[in-house]
Amino acid sequence: MAALPANSGTVESVVDRGHRRVAAQISRRERFLAFSFLLGGVCGLLFFGADFFPFLLVLLVASLGLYLAWNRRREFEPDAYAIAQLVDSRWGLEDRLATAYHFRTAGAAGLFSGIQYEQARKAAATVSLESVFPEESPPTVRAAMMLAVAGLLLLGVRAILQPQFSLQPPLPSVVMAALFGEDWNRRREAVIERPAAAGEEQDEAALAEDSAEAPAGEEAETPLAAAPLPAEEFQPPPDDPEWKPEVEGLAVNPAEDIEGGEPLFENPSEGLDDNSEAGEEAGPQDDSASPPEDDWSDEAQSLLDKLKQAFENMIETFDMASNQSGEPGGDEGKPAGEESAESGEPGEGESDMPGEQSANAEMEGGEPTDQTGDAGQSPGQGGEDSNEQPGSGENASAAGSNEGSKELADAERMQVMGELEELFMERAENMTGEVTVETRFAEQSAAVPFNNRTTSHADRGGDVSRDEIPVEYRAYIQNYFEVLRKNGN
Amino acid sequence: MIGTESYVRDATAQLESVRSEIHKVIVGHENVVEGVLTALLAGGHVLLEGVPGLGKTTLLRTLGEALHLDYSRIQFTPDLMPADILGSMVMDSDETGSKALRFDPGPIFSNLVLADEINRATPRTQSALLEAMQERTVTSGTTTHRLDQPFLVMATQNPLEMEGTYPLPEAQLDRFLLKILVTYPARDELAAIVDRTASPRKPVVEAALTRDQILDLRGACAEVLVAPHVRDYAISLVLATQPEHAEAHAVSKKYIRYGSSPRGAQALVQCGRVRAFIRGRLNVSTDDVRELALAALRHRIILNFDAHAEGRTEDDILREIIDAIPAAPPPAG
Numbered sequence: 001m002a003a004l005p006a007n008s009g010t011v012e013s014v015v016d017r018g019h020r021r022v023a024a025q026i027s028r029r030e031r032f033l034a035f036s037f038l039l040g041g042v043c044g045l046l047f048f049g050a051d052f053f054p055f056l057l058v059l060l061v062a063s064l065g066l067y068l069a070w071n072r073r074r075e076f077e078p079d080a081y082a083i084a085q086l087v088d089s090r091w092g093l094e095d096r097l098a099t100a101y102h103f104r105t106a107g108a109a110g111l112f113s114g115i116q117y118e119q120a121r122k123a124a125a126t127v128s129l130e131s132v133f134p135e136e137s138p139p140t141v142r143a144a145m146m147l148a149v150a151g152l153l154l155l156g157v158r159a160i161l162q163p164q165f166s167l168q169p170p171l172p173s174v175v176m177a178a179l180f181g182e183d184w185n186r187r188r189e190a191v192i193e194r195p196a197a198a199g200e201e202q203d204e205a206a207l208a209e210d211s212a213e214a215p216a217g218e219e220a221e222t223p224l225a226a227a228p229l230p231a232e233e234f235q236p237p238p239d240d241p242e243w244k245p246e247v248e249g250l251a252v253n254p255a256e257d258i259e260g261g262e263p264l265f266e267n268p269s270e271g272l273d274d275n276s277e278a279g280e281e282a283g284p285q286d287d288s289a290s291p292p293e294d295d296w297s298d299e300a301q302s303l304l305d306k307l308k309q310a311f312e313n314m315i316e317t318f319d320m321a322s323n324q325s326g327e328p329g330g331d332e333g334k335p336a337g338e339e340s341a342e343s344g345e346p347g348e349g350e351s352d353m354p355g356e357q358s359a360n361a362e363m364e365g366g367e368p369t370d371q372t373g374d375a376g377q378s379p380g381q382g383g384e385d386s387n388e389q390p391g392s393g394e395n396a397s398a399a400g401s402n403e404g405s406k407e408l409a410d411a412e413r414m415q416v417m418g419e420l421e422e423l424f425m426e427r428a429e430n431m432t433g434e435v436t437v438e439t440r441f442a443e444q445s446a447a448v449p450f451n452n453r454t455t456s457h458a459d460r461g462g463d464v465s466r467d468e469i470p471v472e473y474r475a476y477i478q479n480y481f482e483v484l485r486k487n488g489n
Numbered sequence: 490m491i492g493t494e495s496y497v498r499d500a501t502a503q504l505e506s507v508r509s510e511i512h513k514v515i516v517g518h519e520n521v522v523e524g525v526l527t528a529l530l531a532g533g534h535v536l537l538e539g540v541p542g543l544g545k546t547t548l549l550r551t552l553g554e555a556l557h558l559d560y561s562r563i564q565f566t567p568d569l570m571p572a573d574i575l576g577s578m579v580m581d582s583d584e585t586g587s588k589a590l591r592f593d594p595g596p597i598f599s600n601l602v603l604a605d606e607i608n609r610a611t612p613r614t615q616s617a618l619l620e621a622m623q624e625r626t627v628t629s630g631t632t633t634h635r636l637d638q639p640f641l642v643m644a645t646q647n648p649l650e651m652e653g654t655y656p657l658p659e660a661q662l663d664r665f666l667l668k669i670l671v672t673y674p675a676r677d678e679l680a681a682i683v684d685r686t687a688s689p690r691k692p693v694v695e696a697a698l699t700r701d702q703i704l705d706l707r708g709a710c711a712e713v714l715v716a717p718h719v720r721d722y723a724i725s726l727v728l729a730t731q732p733e734h735a736e737a738h739a740v741s742k743k744y745i746r747y748g749s750s751p752r753g754a755q756a757l758v759q760c761g762r763v764r765a766f767i768r769g770r771l772n773v774s775t776d777d778v779r780e781l782a783l784a785a786l787r788h789r790i791i792l793n794f795d796a797h798a799e800g801r802t803e804d805d806i807l808r809e810i811i812d813a814i815p816a817a818p819p820p821a822g
Contacts, residue, residue, distance in 0.1 A: 089817035
């Protein structure tokens with residue numbers, strides 16, 4: 001359809017020209033949207049390579065863009081009546097154009113239809129569609145331009161870094177290969193070819209790491225050194241010629257790294273347990289080396305024996321304490337043990353297992369011995385001292401040591417109770433002051449309803465017979481009245 | 490002849506002359522004058538709300554003079570009875586001495602009726618206006634009397650004094666086509682009012698339109714074209730005020746107890762036609778509807794307790810709704 005000259009013709013011609021203009025704008029916008037999708041696919045291909053982003057995927061993305069653009073064009077393109085309303089709204093025609101267009105195209109005739117159409121035609125003659133629907137760069141154009149620039153950049157990077165241009169490898173690989181040479185490609189291929197053995201390799205790599213760290217721990221001769229160090233603190237062993245740094249991101253071949261060396265642990269968890277045990281052993285055995293691997297089962301057995309012995313001691317101590325409840329020495333023993341346990345913290349860095357040591361100290365320090373008291377007074381060496389006296393629990397057993405003291409304790413207790421009784425009585429006599437009862441600030445009602453009953457009281461007479469006081473309370477009551485009389489005097 | 494361009498041109502000029510005649514006496518109050526003219530040409534009634542002394546009575550008297558119409562004024566008081574407004578049957582004797590009941594028409598039988606302080610009368614008296622306003626008839630006994638056309642009731646009420654008043658029921662409020670707020674004049678307007686009051690020469694208002702011309706203009710206004718999108722815009726506004734409707738605006742759901750009745754949409758389109766015709770246009774625009782929305786809808790919505798508690802007014806809420814509803818279609822895309 002040939003374009004009509006501006007400001008000519010009828011209301012319909014203005015509306016049609018506006019409609020075509022808007023349709024063209026929408027069409028252009030949606031074409032750029034589809035083109036943006038295509039460029040996005042190409043960028044994906046350039047970045048991920050054909051290995052991960054095949055050409056078929058590019059076609060799929062482009063097709064998706066085409067479908068979206070077509071769908072949006074169909075959805076957003078307004079009809080001619082809406083175009084007339086837009087012209088009215090943007091050109092300030094007070095709905096003359098839309099009303100005239102509607103009544104003309106609908107064929108509805110009114111008394112003022114002709115006059116109104118003439119008014120609209122005059123108004124339409126002033127309309128500049130270029131101003132009503134100005135040409136603007138839609139956002140899809142900017143998106144397409146940005147994607148085109150990005151694609152060109154990716155293409156340039158590939159062209160510069162690749163000796164022979166290929167879209168197959170992903171761009172990061174190309175960049176890494178350019179930075180680290182062909183070795184990178186060989187390793188990458190090795191990783192791709194051996195995916196099945198990845199699990200085993202990881203275990204062996206873990207073993208290799210442990211074996212690499214074990215000598216350092218032995219040299220340090222402390223339990224702390226046997227624990228895995230953070231990456232930043234890790235230092236290669238100076239005297240290990242076989243040691244080489246691990247390539248970042250790649251699995252280390254354990255067969256190469258620990259070749260010729262014996263694995264220290266069968267698995268990492270076992271290694272951890274043994275490390276902790278070594279930490280315990282390192283305390284008492286000052287200059288001794290860590291035990292050989294073959295003796296570990298014997299060592300564990302000895303530890304279990306010690307634990308068993310400690311439990312037996314503890315149970316025995318509890319029995320003693322329950323038999324001699326209230327004995328001052330038994331009460332004082334536990335704090336002394338705790339004190340010695342607290343003093344056993346690794347203040348000098350010689351032990352990393354304070355929990356266990358304190359547990360041992362608690363087990364062993366239940367008796368009121370002078371040794372544990374002394375151990376508590378030497379904080380730096382407390383842990384060692386308590387460990388150096390493993391048999392102190394047995395030696396300091398309270399069995400038979402307090403023979404005959406029960407009567408003394410009872411006598412003391414009776415004396416104390418008598419004084420307390422006197423105090424209570426004085427307090428009961430002299431009790432003064434005010435009593436404040438706090439209640440809720442709300443309307444309150446008695447739990448039991450008030451019932452005003454009057455009862456008659458009659459003196460039945462008679463004396464309280466002495467025989468009515470129970471026998472077991474007679475001494476107590478007599479004592480009570482004697483105290484009262486004494487205080488009264 | 491109606492339907493020609495010259496008729497439209499002449500009619501527009503006549504209406505403009507009416508406005509200029511009114512403004513000989515009334516200073517300012519453009520929206521009030523245009524609102525009263527709109528209600529008259531749309532065949533409705535108008536409720537003016539404003540404090541005393543703003544020229545409401547003077548406006549109606551001047552309008553009567555400019556339009557050459559009968560004018561009556563009823564001062565509403567609590568003891569005013571319906572018969573005082575509508576008229577009553579009286580015993581009349583002729584020359585022969587025979588007696589018969591005769592209907593003595595009340596002040597309602599005028600073209601322009603000013604119901605001053607309408608909220609001071611009892612609901613019984615207020616409801617006496619209902620039939621006259623809606624049906625344009627008055628029934629006395631078994632006889633129904635038709636009111637003369639054009640018939641415009643212009644009621645006033647004072648928003649300040651609420652003691653001893655009977656607020657108009659919703660059914661009666663809905664019968665007013667427009668509710669116009671009469672505000673204080675601006676400084677220059679007040680200066681002009683003072684000057685005219687002090688002047689020894691009183692302005693003479695000439696009749697610019699006859700009764701028949703007014704009825705012709707009414708017919709012409711009813712022929713003004715309303716496009717579907719303008720009608721839909723008016724409907725959208727009304728539906729947005731109904732809190733239970735799906736198209737209700739959020740503020741309606743929050744603050745409005747009862748939204749506008751369908752009479753609100755009718756009033757918007759009717760008044761829009763008159764407004765467009767007064768301005769020489771033969772189609773209603775969405776701008777006409779938007780400008781009239783406050784006057785046509787503010788007395789048709791009932792606010793809930795939350796609105797009163799938060800000090801929201803009908804105008805606040807309607808403005809929010811009007812701003813939220815687009816008149817034109819959204820831009821493409």
